[in-house]
Amino acid sequence: MNSTYDLHKDNLYSSLYETLGERIISSFDKKNIEELMLNPDGRLFVKYADGHCAHEDTLSEARSEIVVRTVASINNMDIDIKAPIVECELERFNARFSALMPPLSKGTCFCIRVLKALNLSFDELVSCNFITERHAEIIDSLIKKRMNCLICGQTGCGKTSFINSILNRIALLDPACRIICIEDTPELKLSIDNSVSLFTSKNISMSALLRTSLRLSPDRIVIGEVRSAEALDMIDAFSTGHKGGVASIHAGSALQCLDRLKLLISKHPYAPKKGIEELIALSLDAIIVLGKSPNRHVENIVYIKGYNIKGYTLDYVI
Numbered sequence: 001m002n003s004t005y006d007l008h009k010d011n012l013y014s015s016l017y018e019t020l021g022e023r024i025i026s027s028f029d030k031k032n033i034e035e036l037m038l039n040p041d042g043r044l045f046v047k048y049a050d051g052h053c054a055h056e057d058t059l060s061e062a063r064s065e066i067v068v069r070t071v072a073s074i075n076n077m078d079i080d081i082k083a084p085i086v087e088c089e090l091e092r093f094n095a096r097f098s099a100l101m102p103p104l105s106k107g108t109c110f111c112i113r114v115l116k117a118l119n120l121s122f123d124e125l126v127s128c129n130f131i132t133e134r135h136a137e138i139i140d141s142l143i144k145k146r147m148n149c150l151i152c153g154q155t156g157c158g159k160t161s162f163i164n165s166i167l168n169r170i171a172l173l174d175p176a177c178r179i180i181c182i183e184d185t186p187e188l189k190l191s192i193d194n195s196v197s198l199f200t201s202k203n204i205s206m207s208a209l210l211r212t213s214l215r216l217s218p219d220r221i222v223i224g225e226v227r228s229a230e231a232l233d234m235i236d237a238f239s240t241g242h243k244g245g246v247a248s249i250h251a252g253s254a255l256q257c258l259d260r261l262k263l264l265i266s267k268h269p270y271a272p273k274k275g276i277e278e279l280i281a282l283s284l285d286a287i288i289v290l291g292k293s294p295n296r297h298v299e300n301i302v303y304i305k306g307y308n309i310k311g312y313t314l315d316y317v318i
Contacts, residue, residue, distance in 0.1 A: 009074060012070055012073050012074045013074065013092055015066075015070050016067065016070045016071065016074070019063060019066045019067050019070060020067060021057070023056070023057055024036065024044065024056065024057055027046055027056065028093055028094075028095070028114060031049075032048050032049040032050070033046060033047075033048060033049075033114055034047045034048060034049055034113070034114055034156075035047040035111055035112065035113050035114065036056070036111070036112040036114075037053075037109075037110075037111045037112075038059060038064060038067075038108070038109050038110045038111075039107075039109055040105045040106040040107030040108065040109045041106075041107065042058050042059050042060060042061065042064065042107065043055055043057075043058055044056050044057045044058065044059055047156075050295065051156060051292055051295075051296070061107050061108060064107070064108035064109075064110070065101065065108050067099075067108075067110065068086055068099045068101060068108055068110060071086060071088065071090065071097050071099070072086050072088075074088075074090070075088040075089070079101065081102075081103065084100060084101040084102065084103070084104050085098075085099070085100055085101075085104065086098070086099040086110075087099075089185070090112065093112065093114070094114065094115050095112050095113060095114045095115060096112070096113040096115060096185050097110065097111075097112055097113075098110060098111050098113075099111075115185065115186070115187050119161070119164045119165070119168065119189050120161065120164075120165050121165065121168060122136045122139075122140075122165060122168075122169060125162075125165055129295065129297060130158070130162075130296055130297050130298065131297070131298045132298070134317075135298050135301060135317075138301050138317060139166065139169065139288070139301070140169065140173065142285070142286055143166070143169055143170055143173050143174060143244070144173055144174070146174075146220070146243035146244030147243070147244065147285035147286055148238040148243060148244065148245045148246075148283060148284050148285050148286075149166075149245070149246050149247075149284075149285065149286045149287070149288060150226075150246075150247055150248070150249055150257060150261070150284060150286075150287045150288070151163060151166075151246065151247070151248040151249070151287075151288050151290065152248065152249050152250070152251040152252075152253075152254070152256070152257040152287055152288070152289055152290065153248075153250075153251070153252070153289065153290030153291065153292070154250070154252050154291075154292065155250065156292055157290040157291060157292040157296055158290060158292070158296040159225070159248040159290060160187050160188065160224065160225075160248070162288075162290060162298075163188060163222065163224070163246060163248060164188060164189050166246055167179075167181075167188065167189065167190060167191065167192070167222065167246075168191055170192065170220070170244075171191045171192040174219075174220075174244070175192060175193075176194075177192065177194070177219040177220055177244070178194040178195065178196075178217060178218055178219045178220070179192055179194070179195040179196070179218065179219065179220045179221075179222055180195070180196050180198065180213040180216055180218035180220075180221050180222070181195065181196070181197045181198065181221075181222045181223075181224075182198045182199075182200075182206060182209045182210060182213060182221070182222070182223050182224065183197075183198075183199060183200075183223070183224025183225070184199065184200045184206070184224060184225070185199070185224070186199060187224060188222065188224055196213075196216060198212075198213060205230065206223070206226075206227075206228070206230040206233075207229060207230040207232075207233045207268075210223075210230055210233040210234060210237060211233055213237075214237060214240075214242070218242055219242070219244065220242070220243070220244040220245055220246070221234070221237055221238075221242050221245045222245065222246045222247065223245075223246070223247035223248070224247075224248065225247070225248045225249065225250070226247050226248070226249045226261070226264060227250075227264070228264055228267060229264060229265070229267040229268035229269070229271075230264075230268075231249075231261055231264035231265045231267075231268070232264075232265045232268035232270070232271055233268075234247060235261075235265065235279055235280060235283045235284075236283075238283040238284065239279065239282055239283040249261060249264075253289060254287045254289055254300070254302040254314060254316075255312075255314075257287050257289070258277075258280060258287075258304075258312060261280055262276050262277060262280065265279075265280075277307045277312070278307050280304075280307070281304055281305075281306050281307035281312060281313075284304050285303065285304060286301060286302060286303050286304065287301070287302045287304065288301050288302075289301070289302065300316050300317060300318050301316075301317040302314050302315065302316050302317070303315040303317070
């Protein structure tokens with residue numbers, strides 16, 4: 001039975017390779033490729049690690065539709081006019097696939113995100129000007145003191161890669177700790193021996209995994225990205241003795257990060273009606289803000305000192 005299933009999947013992948021073509025398939029072997037994006041007009045763009053995009057190829061609507069339907073079949077999914085969305089893994093590409101078809105868009109469009117988050121040492125980050133030596137010293141101090149940190153930045157600024165670098169550093173500075181890592185898609189690389197990786201599913205939310213993780217005896221909790229009401233569960237975990245946590249959030253500055261965190265917490269069915277800012281200030285110790293212009297880098301590190309009627313008390317380290 002398994003051999004028959006494997007043969008069927010092999011045939012589907014062969015069909016996918018043929019439909020995409022050698023030019024596109026070869027892109028997956030390039031180390032600096034991050035995403036392949038097909039627009040409804042048929043133009044396919046490649047996004048590189050340095051942030052620039054290039055028009056790589058053009059696919060007909062028929063060819064594009066075959067790609068999406070083949071990927072859906074590989075993952076035992078149905079796609080039709082009532083459900084014209086596909087979101088799934090492409091294991092053999094080590095990639096995440098998201099697609100929409102008419103009537104949701106004028107033509108078939110998809111994005112293939114290659115899961116090749118970098119795993120650089122702090123020395124390498126300093127040498128490529130992602131962080132300064134001063135930043136590296138501060139982050140080492142945050143790790144040693146087990147302070148709870150949020151990594152914030154816009155899309156494409158390297159949040160996942162930076163968390164991987166921090167995980168490497170934790171393995172060096174605190175090798176005896178136990179880490180529970182929670183994410184939607186497997187991108188974070190745990191090099192520490194005593195660690196567990198948990199992944200969300202259609203039926204199991206990040207909030208549920210966060211609550212369960214507390215019973216797995218974590219020293220540190222790491223969250224790939226906070227996107228919704230699980231923000232309250234994260235803050236609760238950080239404020240109840242689980243120090244040294246790390247998570248990322250989509251925001252362009254420290255203040256935007258704090259405002260967005262409050263918004264996400266308020267979505268939780270058990271969110272407090274007041275005092276959210278005070279809870280955040282008690283639970284979080286620092287925010288590391290990433291930028292991507294002209295190149296990816298740490299813009300600043302911000303210590304959260306407290307909250308009062310005038311707002312947050314923040315200490316910026318440039």
